[in-house]
Amino acid sequence: MAKDPEKCREATRKFNIAVSNWELKAQEYNFTKDSYESSYSNYNYEKLKRDSRKTEYSSAKNKYEAAKKALDNARWKDTPPDQITVLERRADAAERTKDAKQRSYESARDKVSRLKDYLDEQKRRVAGLKQELEGRRIVKEQLQRNKEIACAN
Numbered sequence: 001m002a003k004d005p006e007k008c009r010e011a012t013r014k015f016n017i018a019v020s021n022w023e024l025k026a027q028e029y030n031f032t033k034d035s036y037e038s039s040y041s042n043y044n045y046e047k048l049k050r051d052s053r054k055t056e057y058s059s060a061k062n063k064y065e066a067a068k069k070a071l072d073n074a075r076w077k078d079t080p081p082d083q084i085t086v087l088e089r090r091a092d093a094a095e096r097t098k099d100a101k102q103r104s105y106e107s108a109r110d111k112v113s114r115l116k117d118y119l120d121e122q123k124r125r126v127a128g129l130k131q132e133l134e135g136r137r138i139v140k141e142q143l144q145r146n147k148e149i150a151c152a153n
Contacts, residue, residue: 003152011150015143022136029129036122043115050108057101064094 071087079087 004150008147008151011143011147015140015147018136018140018143022133022140025129025133025136029126029133032122032129033126036119036126039115039119039122043112043119046108046112046115050105050112053101053105053108057098057105060094060098060101064091064098067091067094 067087067090071084071091074084074087
């Protein structure tokens, strides 16, 4: 028989509460860690999209510069006005494309920056939960020892 049944019941109750608290914190930790890993994958995907848009913007910028140079060269030469009009339209279209690609790149860059900030925040949260989980594990083990002592024959 236990030394003191009331102490045994109380120690068992405290231990069971500690186990429940530890399990809840473990679930929160696992969920947050999974969310972090998913966010990290999304972050890498968005970085690839950003890099692709940067390449598209650079290409559009080069095409605009080439169209502008062709127009400037045509103006210095004896180029018929209708050909200059065509070159002006090409340069305007290239400039609009360049501007659109630049906005697209800047938007992707800003999104990656926001995701990085969010990812850093999640990483700190996972680390904090891991520490808290370890602390609760230690408490749980101590309460288990207390229960074993209180319930020993």
